[in-house]
Amino acid sequence: MNPVLASIQNLSISLGGRQILNGVNADILRNKITALIGLNGSGKSTLLKALIREIPYRGQIKFFCGHDHTLPQPKHVGYVPQKLAIDGRLPLTVREFFALSLQRRPIFLGIAERVTQTADRLLSIVGARHLLNRPIAKLSGGELQRVLLSLALQPNPELLLLDEPAAGIDFADEKPFYDLLADINRRQGVSILIVSHDISIVSEHSHHVLCLQNGKVVCQGPPGEVLTPELMGTTFGQGKRLYGHDHADGEHCEHDDGCGHSHGM
Ligand SMILES: Nc1ncnc2c1ncn2[C@@H]1O[C@H](COP(=O)(O)OP(=O)(O)O)[C@@H](O)[C@H]1O
Numbered sequence: 001m002n003p004v005l006a007s008i009q010n011l012s013i014s015l016g017g018r019q020i021l022n023g024v025n026a027d028i029l030r031n032k033i034t035a036l037i038g039l040n041g042s043g044k045s046t047l048l049k050a051l052i053r054e055i056p057y058r059g060q061i062k063f064f065c066g067h068d069h070t071l072p073q074p075k076h077v078g079y080v081p082q083k084l085a086i087d088g089r090l091p092l093t094v095r096e097f098f099a100l101s102l103q104r105r106p107i108f109l110g111i112a113e114r115v116t117q118t119a120d121r122l123l124s125i126v127g128a129r130h131l132l133n134r135p136i137a138k139l140s141g142g143e144l145q146r147v148l149l150s151l152a153l154q155p156n157p158e159l160l161l162l163d164e165p166a167a168g169i170d171f172a173d174e175k176p177f178y179d180l181l182a183d184i185n186r187r188q189g190v191s192i193l194i195v196s197h198d199i200s201i202v203s204e205h206s207h208h209v210l211c212l213q214n215g216k217v218v219c220q221g222p223p224g225e226v227l228t229p230e231l232m233g234t235t236f237g238q239g240k241r242l243y244g245h246d247h248a249d250g251e252h253c254e255h256d257d258g259c260g261h262s263h264g265m
């Protein structure tokens with residue numbers, strides 16, 4: 001059995017005349033949780049967008065999919081973007097938002113009972129059933145992330161790409177959220193690639209870690225081997241901390257001072 005679901009080989013991306021990713025070599029492991037870490041601006045979101053072929057790249061992304069691992073593409077990839085800017089006036093409930101993806105007929109003709117049942121089931125998985133009839137544009141960041149995650153689970157993805165899914169979630173809610181991902185990974189055997197800033201969560205929940213620095217993978221391996229104090233010092237700069245969250249106003253927080261909270265390392 002090939003333990004690798006996707007092999008990224010010599011992947012380079014230039015955007016706006018700048019080289020963003022530069023010869024990235026990395027593996028995403030089958031049925032495992034792979035964590036992608038790195039400072040803001042290191043190219044994490046860009047790498048995820050290349051994996052869903054949102055942006056052109058040089059190099060290769062080879063998938064080994066299907067039950068015999070010979071399919072060149074995953075049948076379904078679930079993707080939860082880092083930020084989804086939803087117009088505050090968008091007059092859609094969560095149920096209607098699901099219907100846009102889950103039913104063929106236009107939603108002005110009504111929502112199929114099947115859609116409501118599926119939405120209810122998917123929202124239950126992420127503990128967000130109560131959001132079914134809420135306006136999507138009025139959800140908090142964490143509520144929206146849960147809705148997007150539940151939508152990404154349908155149809156059953158072979159690969160789930162999550163770009164800082166916990167960024168909008170209160171610190172107190174984060175652990176259950178990652179427990180939930182671990183559960184989805186175990187029960188459904190979904191391979192997960194997750195971008196995270198939280199080293200303690202990464203070391204607890206991931207099987208494989210990729211460290212990105214200035215558009216290059218500078219280390220990869222099991223968290224116990226990769227997440228050494230030396231690496232944190234040399235790779236991410238003395239005194240730099242990976243944890244800290246993107247704030248709603250766009251302020252980036254790479255140090256734990258003045259950021260409300262920090263997570264132990
Ligand atoms: N469409 C784009 N055009 C030009 N530069 C971009 C574009 N998208 C991202 N970048 C730049 O690429 C770098 C990496 O961005 P990103 O992948 O979002 O990093 P990360 O997710 O690690 O914070 C940043 O310097 C960002 O400004």
Ligand SMILES: [Mg+2]
Nearest residue numbers: 044045082163
């Ligand atoms: Mg990003």
